[in-house]
Amino acid sequence: MSEFFFNDLSIHNQFADKKAFLAALEMFKNVRTAVTGANHIFYVHRNILLRDACGVSFRKAVLMHCNVNQIKQVMSWVDKSANFLPDEETFLPSDRFECDGVDVSSSAIAECAYRCLIEGDVLLTSLNPSEYNKSPIKVIVNCSGDAECVELENLYKLPNLDKRISEIKAPIATWEVLIEQINALPSVDVSSNVIDQLAAEPFARNIAEECYRRARALSEMAQCKTIEAFNVLYVKYCTGDSWFSDSSDTEKKDFKSKLTFTVNGSKKLCPFHGKVKIRQFRIHTDKVASFGNDITIVYIGPKLTKV
Numbered sequence: 001m002s003e004f005f006f007n008d009l010s011i012h013n014q015f016a017d018k019k020a021f022l023a024a025l026e027m028f029k030n031v032r033t034a035v036t037g038a039n040h041i042f043y044v045h046r047n048i049l050l051r052d053a054c055g056v057s058f059r060k061a062v063l064m065h066c067n068v069n070q071i072k073q074v075m076s077w078v079d080k081s082a083n084f085l086p087d088e089e090t091f092l093p094s095d096r097f098e099c100d101g102v103d104v105s106s107s108a109i110a111e112c113a114y115r116c117l118i119e120g121d122v123l124l125t126s127l128n129p130s131e132y133n134k135s136p137i138k139v140i141v142n143c144s145g146d147a148e149c150v151e152l153e154n155l156y157k158l159p160n161l162d163k164r165i166s167e168i169k170a171p172i173a174t175w176e177v178l179i180e181q182i183n184a185l186p187s188v189d190v191s192s193n194v195i196d197q198l199a200a201e202p203f204a205r206n207i208a209e210e211c212y213r214r215a216r217a218l219s220e221m222a223q224c225k226t227i228e229a230f231n232v233l234y235v236k237y238c239t240g241d242s243w244f245s246d247s248s249d250t251e252k253k254d255f256k257s258k259l260t261f262t263v264n265g266s267k268k269l270c271p272f273h274g275k276v277k278i279r280q281f282r283i284h285t286d287k288v289a290s291f292g293n294d295i296t297i298v299y300i301g302p303k304l305t306k307v
Helices: 018-037 046-050 058-065 068-078 108-118 158-167 175-183 194-198 205-222 227-238 249-254
Strands: 003-006 041-045 083-085 096-099 122-125 137-143 146-152 188-190 260-263 266-269 273-276 281-285 295-302
Touching: 003 018, 003 108, 018 041, 018 058, 018 068, 018 158, 041 046, 041 108, 046 058, 058 068, 096 108, 108 122, 108 137, 108 146, 122 146, 175 188, 175 194, 175 205, 188 205, 194 295, 205 227, 205 273, 205 281, 205 295, 260 295
Parallel strands: 003 041, 003 122, 041 083, 188 295
Antiparallel strands: 096 137, 137 146, 260 266, 273 281, 281 295
16 A cells, blocks of 8 residues: 655646636546545645635635535545544654745645655655646755755656556555565565464554555665665664664563564564554564564564553
């Protein structure tokens, strides 16, 4: 499953009349249908309702130019039932994002650029016509004083969107598919008993996708060609408030039995783990991620060190 972000900045009062505005809404609907119909996530920034359209806000333009059924439909796309941004995993208020010399920090472009920097597997969609009919969209990301240029793939033509969707990895539909896709990653495998651990847990695709992202990060670290490249990724994924960490000394002592797994026929303490906030899932591995070493996932499931 991939994440698609609708570029709210591609609504910028460019509609000459009601007909052009309604055509834009039709395109928005088609983009949303294509993305969600393929079981991918379609994010919409809350500021879309405030964007200029036909000389008024987007919300007012919808109320002015749409019939009752259209109003209900459009508002259902951008109300509380939508995947609204920003969410709990957004960037810090002090972080800044710039596109073509313009501050875009309060927009879907910023959210998409941040996810691209952290995860990589994200795409932007924009209305056509708009000022954003180009790809890639280059964003200068300044987080904690470190500036970096991120290039976002921007889809603004429906045929290109449909083609791109067809190329994306199929959504993870079961725990078994999750295990299969992780085992397909280079330098990472999953212990045979992990599927039994997951059997008692209700399947949740969002958890499965987050687990896959963390497994992909482990693969990325294990595949590094130089120690310098590995160190960069280790800092990114395994330090501070990031995806992976070791258990505390207290947890290792108090939960030793729970953190011990059978690895190659022997019992081994496996405190190094990946964290998924949803339902407090954890991914424990047989060793700390290290340069040049394959890694085995020995546990996927709820947090083991709960008091």
